[in-house]
Amino acid sequence: MTKQLAPELIDADSNDLYRTSLGLYSPAVLRGIRDHLELDVSARSAAGLVKAIEECLSDPARRATAVTDVPAELRPGLALLPYLPKFGWRLEDMRDLLRFVGCTAPDKSMRMLLGLGLMALHAPAWRVETLRHFDLAMNGWEGEQLVVVPHPAVSHHFNGAVFDAPKRGVTRQVRDVRENDGREFLLRVAVLWQRVVEAPLRLTQDAGLFRRDQERLYSDPVLSSPMFDELAPLDDHGHLAMLLGKSLGLLRPDDDGGVLRATLGTAWQSSIAVLQQRMWHALLSANDWTPPSGDDAPAIGSNHLPAKRWAVLLRLATLRPDSWLSLAELDADLRACEPDRGATVAERGTRPFQVVVGRYSRDAQAAPARPEIAPWLSGFLLGAMYQLGVVHTAEDAADAGPVVRLSPAGRWLLGAGPQPPEPPAFEKTLFVQPNHEVIAYRQGLTPELIGQLASFCRWKGLGAAATLELTPDSVYRGLEFGRTAEEMIGILERHSQRPVPPAVADSVRTWAGRRERLRLYTHASVLEFASAEELEAAVARGVAGDRLNDRMLLVSGEHQIALAGFRLSGSRDYRHPPAVCVSPSDDGITWDVDLARSDLLVGCELARFAEPVATDTEFNPEQAHFLRFRITPASLANGARHGVRPQHIRDWFKQRSGLELPASVELMLQASSRAPVMLASMLVLQIPSASVADGIEQHPDTKQFVLRRLGPTTLAIKTDGVEQLTQTLLRLGIEVAAQ
Numbered sequence: 001m002t003k004q005l006a007p008e009l010i011d012a013d014s015n016d017l018y019r020t021s022l023g024l025y026s027p028a029v030l031r032g033i034r035d036h037l038e039l040d041v042s043a044r045s046a047a048g049l050v051k052a053i054e055e056c057l058s059d060p061a062r063r064a065t066a067v068t069d070v071p072a073e074l075r076p077g078l079a080l081l082p083y084l085p086k087f088g089w090r091l092e093d094m095r096d097l098l099r100f101v102g103c104t105a106p107d108k109s110m111r112m113l114l115g116l117g118l119m120a121l122h123a124p125a126w127r128v129e130t131l132r133h134f135d136l137a138m139n140g141w142e143g144e145q146l147v148v149v150p151h152p153a154v155s156h157h158f159n160g161a162v163f164d165a166p167k168r169g170v171t172r173q174v175r176d177v178r179e180n181d182g183r184e185f186l187l188r189v190a191v192l193w194q195r196v197v198e199a200p201l202r203l204t205q206d207a208g209l210f211r212r213d214q215e216r217l218y219s220d221p222v223l224s225s226p227m228f229d230e231l232a233p234l235d236d237h238g239h240l241a242m243l244l245g246k247s248l249g250l251l252r253p254d255d256d257g258g259v260l261r262a263t264l265g266t267a268w269q270s271s272i273a274v275l276q277q278r279m280w281h282a283l284l285s286a287n288d289w290t291p292p293s294g295d296d297a298p299a300i301g302s303n304h305l306p307a308k309r310w311a312v313l314l315r316l317a318t319l320r321p322d323s324w325l326s327l328a329e330l331d332a333d334l335r336a337c338e339p340d341r342g343a344t345v346a347e348r349g350t351r352p353f354q355v356v357v358g359r360y361s362r363d364a365q366a367a368p369a370r371p372e373i374a375p376w377l378s379g380f381l382l383g384a385m386y387q388l389g390v391v392h393t394a395e396d397a398a399d400a401g402p403v404v405r406l407s408p409a410g411r412w413l414l415g416a417g418p419q420p421p422e423p424p425a426f427e428k429t430l431f432v433q434p435n436h437e438v439i440a441y442r443q444g445l446t447p448e449l450i451g452q453l454a455s456f457c458r459w460k461g462l463g464a465a466a467t468l469e470l471t472p473d474s475v476y477r478g479l480e481f482g483r484t485a486e487e488m489i490g491i492l493e494r495h496s497q498r499p500v501p502p503a504v505a506d507s508v509r510t511w512a513g514r515r516e517r518l519r520l521y522t523h524a525s526v527l528e529f530a531s532a533e534e535l536e537a538a539v540a541r542g543v544a545g546d547r548l549n550d551r552m553l554l555v556s557g558e559h560q561i562a563l564a565g566f567r568l569s570g571s572r573d574y575r576h577p578p579a580v581c582v583s584p585s586d587d588g589i590t591w592d593v594d595l596a597r598s599d600l601l602v603g604c605e606l607a608r609f610a611e612p613v614a615t616d617t618e619f620n621p622e623q624a625h626f627l628r629f630r631i632t633p634a635s636l637a638n639g640a641r642h643g644v645r646p647q648h649i650r651d652w653f654k655q656r657s658g659l660e661l662p663a664s665v666e667l668m669l670q671a672s673s674r675a676p677v678m679l680a681s682m683l684v685l686q687i688p689s690a691s692v693a694d695g696i697e698q699h700p701d702t703k704q705f706v707l708r709r710l711g712p713t714t715l716a717i718k719t720d721g722v723e724q725l726t727q728t729l730l731r732l733g734i735e736v737a738a739q
Helices: 007-013 015-021 027-034 046-057 060-066 072-083 093-098 106-115 132-140 186-198 211-219 237-247 272-285 300-318 327-336 375-387 408-413 447-456 473-480 485-495 504-519 532-540 601-606 621-625 634-641 645-655 663-672 690-698 719-731
Strands: 118-123 147-150 174-178 252-255 259-262 391-396 402-406 430-432 437-441 458-462 465-469 522-527 552-556 582-584 590-594 611-613 626-630 683-686 704-709 714-717
Touching: 015 046, 015 147, 027 046, 027 106, 046 060, 060 147, 072 093, 072 174, 072 504, 072 683, 093 106, 093 147, 106 132, 147 601, 147 704, 186 211, 186 237, 186 259, 186 272, 186 447, 186 473, 237 252, 237 272, 237 621, 272 300, 272 408, 300 327, 300 402, 327 375, 327 402, 375 391, 375 611, 402 408, 408 714, 430 485, 430 626, 447 485, 458 690, 465 714, 473 504, 485 522, 522 714, 532 552, 582 645, 582 704, 590 601, 634 663, 645 663, 683 719, 690 714, 714 719
Parallel strands: none
Antiparallel strands: 118 147, 174 391, 252 259, 391 402, 430 437, 437 465, 458 465, 522 552, 582 590, 590 626, 611 626, 683 714, 704 714
8 A cells, every 4th residue: 555645634734733633632641741841731621731732832932942951862853843844744754864864762852742742643543642652653553654743833944954064065067057847747747637537547445546547547648758858767657647636636536435536626726836845745755656766775675765855855955055966975975874774894996006116107096986876866856856846957067977956946845945936927828720739838837827728628748848639528628617618719819829720719619519509417407487586596595507598597406406495386297288378468569478377498489589578576566477578670580590480480479379479570570571561652442342343353444454452342553544444433333432
C-alpha cells in the first residue's frame, strides 16, 4: 500500500488540525503538557486545557521561555519545527530527518516537542491516554499512520538555517545556467485530469490501478512523452501526474473508493506559486514514487527518501542566492550523515605516488575519476525539482560537472527568501488553426487558462507550445461543465493573437447545437407554475432543475421535490385528446388560457405564434387563474419562420377552443401569407336573389358589363357601362333603383 498523506490532511486548516489532534488527548496528557509549560490555569476540562496550551504557545516570549532549558542534543528538533508543513509530517519521516541533521537522540527530541505541545500527534483512530503512550507511538501503533502536526505559531516562522553554511567555497564560475518555468507538472496533471473526465480510473483495494488502466496511462502519447527542457528523465509520468492531481484536489475517489474521478476543484483558480507549493509538498512527502533507477546503495533504502529530499533542500537553503553547490558535494555530504551507513575504510589508490631516481615526474599521479552520484539525487534535483521550478542548474566551468542552487521560488518555499512576483501575463498566447487545432505557447498558460482549455479542448502534445484540438466530444464535455458555445468561442477569441476562423466558430456552435437538441431523463418531473414569479420563488427556496420556459421547471426524479410546498392539481393523461382550455376575447386576437383546465403543452404551443401578455392580478385576482396571449403580425411572422403554417393554427385553435378561428386572426394570416389585397373604385349591383345574379352574369347582353361576382347577390360592374346596363335590364323587365 502506498504511503501518502490523506488529501483531507493536506487541505485541512492548520489551526483546526492541531486543535483536533490535541482534542484526542486524554485530560491526563493535557495536564502533563500544562505542567511542562508551567501554566497557571484552573481549567480542568479537555477543551479548556487545549485552549490554554494554544494561547500560551502563540506568545513568542512564553514559547521562548518554555524551550530555554532544552539540551543541545535535542535542539535540532526545534530547528526543524518551522519547516513542518501545516498538514504535518509522518512520524517516521521526521525521525529520519532528525538523524540527517545530526540529532543523536531523535526519539527524545520528538518526545520533548510533543510534551511541550509544540507539535501534536495526529492519530485519528486512537486516543493518547497517558504520557508513556508517546513512547508507544515512537514504535508505531499497529500500523496506524501517525502524523506530527506543528503548532500554527511555529509553522513557517524561520529563525535560521538547519545546517551550517558549507566551509568550502561555493561561489564559482558557472556556464549554461538553466531555469524552468514550473508549468510542466501542472500541464501533465491537466492532461490526466482530462483523460479521467473521459473515462474514470478503477481502483484496487489498496488504492492502486488495475492493469488495464495502468496500460492506458502508459500508452497515452501525451502523458508518456518526454518532458520539455528535460535534464534527467522521470519514469511513469502518468503515476506522477495522478499523485499530484490528488494533492491538488482534482482527482478524488468516489464514496466507495472503487473509482478515481475528476472534479473541478479550486486549483484552476489558484496562482502558479500556490500550486507549486502544494505539488512541492506532495513530492517531498510521497514514498510511492522514485526516480528512474531508484537507489542501488544497500544502506540507503527507499524508506528514507522523504527525509533525504528535505535534507538536500535544507542544505541548499544555507547557500547565498549567488552560490552554487555541485551534485557530487551534495551526495558526499548526504552519505556522510546517513544514519544507517556502515563503517567505511578509505581505499588506497592504485598509484598514489611514483619515485623516479634522478628526476621528478610531473605526470606521475593519474587524474582523479569523477565521483559517481546517487541516481535518486540526480532524478530528484535535475528531474522533479527542476521541472517544478525549485532549482536552477548550471555547469561548473572548472570540471563541467552539474551544479545547482535554489531558485527564488525554491528559497521562498524553504523560508530563505521572499515570495517571488507572479510571472508576466501574456494575454494573447493562442493560435486557432482552420483545422480545429489550437496552439498555446506555455509562457502565457496560467492555471485558469489551462483549466479552461482542458474543459473543452483535447490535449495532443506538450512542449514549448502545447497542441490541442477541438472535437465534437471535447465540445460536449465543455457543455457538461456548464459552458456554452459562445463562452468557448469567447475564451479562444480573448486569448488568440488572430481572429478565430469562422469555420471553427461555426463548428463549435453546430456541435453544441446537436448536443443540446436532445436530453434524456430516465426519471423526471415537470413542475408548472402559474407565473414566472412563482417559479423564481421556488428556485429561491432551493428547488433545483432545468428551466423549460419561464413557468416550467424540469426536476430529475421525484424524491428531490418537497411537494408540501406546492399547489397540486389533478394529473393529466396526455394520451387523451387535447383539453379545451382557450377562449378568445371580443377582439379575436387576445386569447385566455384557463390554468385549471390546461396542460403543460398549451403554453409552449402558443408561444410559437403568440406573445404573452402580463395580467393585472392586483386589481383583478381572477386573472391569476388565466394566462393571456395576443396574436400579432410579428408573432405570426415568427411562427412562419419556424414552420407554423396557417392551417396548423386553424386546427390548433379548433382543438383548444372548440371554435373556428376568429376573423381578425384570419385577416392577419392573409397578411402574414403575403396575399395581395386589391383596392379599386367600382359600382356594386345588389340583386334580390342569387338566381337573378346568375342570369345577369350569364346573359350575353348583360355579362359584358360585369367585372366579377362579389357574393351570392352582389356583382361588381363597369362604371362606364351603367346606362347601357340599366337600359338592357329594363328591356328584360328588371327595374333598377339607384342609391
